[in-house]
Each structure stands twice: as structure tokens, then as C-alpha cells.
Amino acid sequence: MIHVLFVCLGNICRSPMAEAVLRDKVKKNQLDHLIKVDSAGTGDWHIGEQPHKGTRKILESNRVSYEGIVARQVKSQDFDKFDYIVCMDNSNVQNVLKLTGSENAHIIRFMDLLPNEKLREVPDPYYTGNFEEVYRLVDAGCDALLDMIQKEHSLTSH
Template sequence: MSNVRVLFVCLGNICRSPMAEAVFRSKLQQAGLDGIVEVDSAGTGDWHIGHPPHEGTRKQLDLKGISYAGMKARQFIGQDNDQFDYIVCMDTKNEKDVRELIDGAVSGADKGRGAEVLTFMSLLPEKGIVDVPDPYYTGNFDYVYELVDEGCDRLLEQVRSALKGSN
């Protein structure tokens, strides 16, 4: 595994997954891995394609000095399974939708190959919650940022281990 590619997925790709993309990208830069690990985000829905992150997400990222420059929402497609090593879903409904889209795009001998699909909160089992709450509905962007920040630290550890194991 020379380069690692990570895709964060939520419903509309304007709140949780772009927040995770920006935070993870920032952590990769700090760790000197930004040329080795690529990161992107997508949504399972198509309502916000081409839109920048939600104002609440932008405010949280601005408070922390984290760039989201150039980020625009896009929709997840089954072929993303071939392009990424990790597909990190922000909730269990997103995970179900992602797995269905992958199953529809992958056939025969390719079944079971591709990205590792996981839920974001599986990185933080001690929190005792299975889904990252959607701040589009709750308005609780600061709490979501706390979860994303901590979970991205754990994901960074996992990616570092994968990189070490591939050398």
C-alpha cells in the first residue's frame, strides 16, 4: 500500500463528511502525510451537489483554523469502492446505502474487493453511540466537531499502521 485514499460519506455531503475531510486533511498535513494519504468526501443524496460545506461546518472549521477551500459536495457512486482504501460512513444508514451502491456496481469475482467500509463511530467505541449526529437537523456542530476531531486521530493511527505494514 503506497498511497492510502480515504473517503468520508454522510447524507448530503455538506455537514459531517466535509468536516471530517477538512479535519483529517489538516491532521495529515501536521503529520507530514499529506502527499501519501489522499482524502475526499461524498454524500449518498444528490440535493447539495456542487455546494460548499454548510455554514455551521464552515464556522467550526474557521474557529479551528482549518481550511475547506475548494470543497464542493458530490454524490457517492459505487465505483468509489475501487478508488478508495477506506470508506468511512458517518452513520449506519449511510453505511447501508454505501454497501447497496457498491453491491450494485460490483459483480462476480470483484465482490468483496475494494475499500474497507466502516462507520465513523466504530473508531470511538467507548463513546457508546453508533451514529455521528447530523447537525443539519440538530444544529449541534460543536459536538460533531469534537467527535470528528477525536475520530480522525484514531483513523490517523489506523492509516499509519497500514502504511508501516506495507513497507
Template sequence: MISVLFVCLGNICRSPMAEAVFRHQLEEAGLEKKIQVDSAGTGDWHIGEPPHTGTQNLLREHGISFQGIHARQIQSEDFTSFDYLIVMDESNFTNVTALDQAASSRVHRLVDFIPDTTYKEVPDPYFTGDFEETYQLVKAGCQGILRMIYEKHNLPY
């Protein structure tokens, strides 16, 4: 099974949004049994909490379930359990690669999967308040990740 872990700072806005959006895309493609998805934060402030209300509201608006998603902190076993660790910004990239330098080849920025974007990172709506901007980037990035997985793992379309 192919596995993807989305990582942000507190695991209540961006990475759970990405987990829910990617899970939704996998279900639409009939790949939910072939690709595992989860999310985590580099910090421990929100462990056990559901996604931020702004994330919940936005996902509801788009008909995307966030059921079962609760904040957790990235763990050492994540570096061997997941094929792809997808981070939201440079701080996440630095923190994740510092935890396990051997896994650095599997750590990627979400924006790297968005063609022709000028964004260098996914803005944190916890601070910006713009959940729609984050959603649009997450949606495009998840589509790009799915395209990459199709190509790299020779999955049938």
C-alpha cells in the same frame, strides 16, 4: 497512495467536516502526499454547494481550511478508487454497502475509530444544530483512522 472517502447524507455537514479535519491532521503529520482524502454524499440534493455555514463557521473557529470542498454524490468509481469508505451513520452504511456489496469490507463507521465512545453514529448537525458535538466526534474519529493507517500500513511516526 492510501485513500479515504468520508460519506454522509448530503455532503454539506459531517463528511466535508471530516474531510477538512482529516486533511488538516495529515498536513500536521506531513502525510498529505501519502494519503488522499475526499468526501461525498449518498444523496444528490447539494451537488456543487460548499459546506453548510455551520460547518464553515466551526472549521474557521478551529483554524481548519475547507477550501476546495464542494458537495458531490458518491460514484461507482469511488468503490475502486478508495481504500477506506468512512460513513457517519447506519443509514449511510446501509446505502453505501447496497451500492457495492463487494466493497463492504472497506466500509467503516467513523465512531468505530473512537475509543470508549458511547455514540453509535455521528449526529447530523443539519438536524441537531450541534456542530461542536459533531466536530468533537469527527476529530476523535479522524485521529483514530490516522492511528489505524499508521499501524496497518507501517508508516513511520
């Protein structure tokens, strides 16, 4: 089983959106028996809450389920369980590195999946209000991530 964890600040906007989108793509490619997806935040403000209403609205409009997604805080055990830890911005990367105490964790900067984009961090729609832009980035980045995982693990879609 391959485990993917998306990390943002509060785990109510960007990372749950990415979790829902990648989960949807994994299911549509009939890889859900091989790839499991989760998300977490570096902060603890929203633990137990469902995704932000803006995230829920954009996911609903794109027919992507967010069922079962609730905010949680990243924990040190996550670094043993997850094969890919995908951080939405540089402060998330720094916070995750502090938590692991290791530079060896398989941490990916989300925007590194989209080298042709000018942005180097996924903007936080909690502050910008632009959930459409974040969805566009997340959708494209999840395509790139799934492609990378399939190549690295020699997985084929059914």
C-alpha cells in the same frame, strides 16, 4: 497513495467536516504526499455546494481549511479508488452497500473508531444544529483513523 472517503447523507455537514479535519491532520503530520482525503454524500440534493455554514464556522474557529471542498454524490467507481470508506451513520452504510453490491468493500463505521463513546452514529448537525458535538467526535475519530492508517501501512510522521 492511500485514499480515504468520508460519506454522509448530503455531503455538506459531517463528511466535509471530517475531510477537512483529516486533511489538516495529514498535512500537519507531513503525510499529504501519501494520504489523500475526499468526501461524498449518498444523496444528490447539494451537489456542487460548499459545506454548510455551521460546518464552515466550526472549521474556521478551529483554524481548519475547507478550501476546495464541494458536495458530490458517492459513485460506484469510488469503491475501486478508495482504500477506506468511512460512513457517518448506519443508513449511510446501508446506502453504500447497496451501491457497491458488495459486502467486501472496506467500509468503516465512523463511531467504531471511538469505541469509548456512547453514541454509535455521528449525529447529523443539519437536523440537530450541534456542530460543536460533531466537531469533537470528528476530531477524535480522525486522530484514531490516522493512527490506524499509519499502523496498517507502516507510515511514520515527519
